[in-house]
Amino acid sequence: MRSERLLVLGSVLLVIAILSIVTFLLIRERANAELSTARAANNIVQLIDADVLRNVELYDVSLLGLIAASQREDLKSVSPAIRHLAYFDRATAAPYKGNILLLDNKGDVIADSASVEPRQGNYADREYFQSHVNNPDPGMFISPPFRARSPEQDWRISFSRRVNGSQGEFLGVAEAAMRLSYFDQLFNSLSIGRDSTVNLISKDGILLAQQPRLAEELIGRDFSNRPNFQRIVKEGNGSFTGFSSRHKDKRLYTFSKVGNLPLIVIVALSSDEVFAAWKRTAMVVSFATIALCVSLLWLTWLLCRELRRRHGAEQELAQLAATDPLTGLANRRSLDQALRHEWFRAQRSGLPLSVLMIDVDHFKAFNDRHGHQSGDDALRRVAKVISDHVRRPTDLVARYGGEEFSVILAETDSIGAQQIADNIRTAVEQLPLVGGDESPITVSIGLSTWTTASDIGLEQLLFVADKALYQAKENGRNRVVAVD
Numbered sequence: 001m002r003s004e005r006l007l008v009l010g011s012v013l014l015v016i017a018i019l020s021i022v023t024f025l026l027i028r029e030r031a032n033a034e035l036s037t038a039r040a041a042n043n044i045v046q047l048i049d050a051d052v053l054r055n056v057e058l059y060d061v062s063l064l065g066l067i068a069a070s071q072r073e074d075l076k077s078v079s080p081a082i083r084h085l086a087y088f089d090r091a092t093a094a095p096y097k098g099n100i101l102l103l104d105n106k107g108d109v110i111a112d113s114a115s116v117e118p119r120q121g122n123y124a125d126r127e128y129f130q131s132h133v134n135n136p137d138p139g140m141f142i143s144p145p146f147r148a149r150s151p152e153q154d155w156r157i158s159f160s161r162r163v164n165g166s167q168g169e170f171l172g173v174a175e176a177a178m179r180l181s182y183f184d185q186l187f188n189s190l191s192i193g194r195d196s197t198v199n200l201i202s203k204d205g206i207l208l209a210q211q212p213r214l215a216e217e218l219i220g221r222d223f224s225n226r227p228n229f230q231r232i233v234k235e236g237n238g239s240f241t242g243f244s245s246r247h248k249d250k251r252l253y254t255f256s257k258v259g260n261l262p263l264i265v266i267v268a269l270s271s272d273e274v275f276a277a278w279k280r281t282a283m284v285v286s287f288a289t290i291a292l293c294v295s296l297l298w299l300t301w302l303l304c305r306e307l308r309r310r311h312g313a314e315q316e317l318a319q320l321a322a323t324d325p326l327t328g329l330a331n332r333r334s335l336d337q338a339l340r341h342e343w344f345r346a347q348r349s350g351l352p353l354s355v356l357m358i359d360v361d362h363f364k365a366f367n368d369r370h371g372h373q374s375g376d377d378a379l380r381r382v383a384k385v386i387s388d389h390v391r392r393p394t395d396l397v398a399r400y401g402g403e404e405f406s407v408i409l410a411e412t413d414s415i416g417a418q419q420i421a422d423n424i425r426t427a428v429e430q431l432p433l434v435g436g437d438e439s440p441i442t443v444s445i446g447l448s449t450w451t452t453a454s455d456i457g458l459e460q461l462l463f464v465a466d467k468a469l470y471q472a473k474e475n476g477r478n479r480v481v482a483v484d
């Protein structure tokens with residue numbers, strides 16, 4: 001049924017549209033959640049950058065001041081106390097600062113910010129010292145984490161510069177240490193989520209600090225071969241989503257280089273935390289959308305079922321309206337419609353059209369002898385005989401009224417119609433006798449045929465068939481009379 005198909009198609013398209021819109025909105029909200037989190041993480045990165053850069057600059061100022069003072073000839077003749085004051089007058093007093101040392105070209109301590117009399121010690125084995133020995137660049141070097149030789153033996157990193165002579169020769173190293181507890185204090189003041197991390201890594205991939213606090217075995221680990229770190233070094237600043245090989249999950253990485261220093265701050269937020277609120281919203285919206293779509297499809301199914309029932313009822317009513325209730329044949333109304341249809345079809349095709357008018361002989365007398373119930377049964381048997389001899393889909397058998405029947409034979413000439421009429425008459429005559437009657441039930445048949453050579457209309461075709469029927473009755477009944 002066309003209306004039912006259109007209803008189903010409309011409902012399916014509506015469900016697809018709803019699902020598409022909701023999916024688009026959820027994807028957009030997910031992107032917004034990621035963007036919002038990236039902005040928040042970037043703010044954290046910038047705060048860390050600013051704080052770390054400020055403190056490192058203070059260290060660098062102290063180192064530059066120490067190097068400048070150590071190269072002044074006039075300070076070599078003053079007292080150790082004054083020289084100590086001149087060397088370290090720019091030294092930062094940060095609570096996480098270790099001592100500032102001036103080492104000679106052999107690694108021995110020649111000046112110590114902790115005391116006027118420098119400590120006894122040699123630091124030639126330190127990585128920062130070896131780096132400056134082999135590299136003439138006077139720029140600042142940030143070392144990997146190391147344990148201090150002090151009684152605390154806490155973890156530190158050092159900032160150092162090479163001390164050059166007038167000819168660029170290596171004179172020693174100025175070095176200042178920073179306790180890693182500084183980063184713990186800085187990172188602890190930030191709220192980044194339970195499963196997320198803040199990391200400070202050197203440009204060479206050495207992990208310097210992390211929040212939550214680093215395990216001992218992770219301090220100083222080299223991450224330079226990790227794909228995520230290689231991308232971070234390449235891009236310098238920004239954010240992306242990647243898979244953490246350590247935590248085995250997806251993370252949103254936001255990162256930035258600390259000024260011109262060889263340091264990178266990385267905030268790695270767990271995707272579960274980033275999208276936790278979005279997932280809750282998506283679950284509620286998805287459940288509501290699915291419920292809505294299922295309800296819509298269910299209502300469509302109910303409506304289609306009701307339409308099918310109504311259509312069936314209408315077809316049943318139409319069938320009843322077009323059927324004779326006694327014989328089950330088409331009624332007069334159906335006969336008129338079918339005859340008009342076949343008439344116009346014959347006009348277009350030029351093929352002949354024949355009509356039979358059939359009347360049960362002496363039916364009134366039969367009814368009077370046997371009663372109306374037997375008369376009705378006789379009409380039903382005659383109707384069945386006629387139907388059995390008219391089998392083509394284009395033909396039609398109808399009850400014309402009372403004991404009269406009519407047959408439309410499409411594309412049938414008078415010869416073919418005559419044969420069908422004779423077969424019907426003979427078959428009716430052979431029906432079993434009723435009651436004590438000695439004479440069988442018989443029918444009289446009038447036949448008319450239209451051809452292209454005829455000059456008659458539809459009404460005249462019926463009139464001629466009816467006239468032939470009366471001729472058959474007047475000629476003694478139980479016969480066929482054909483009129484072209």
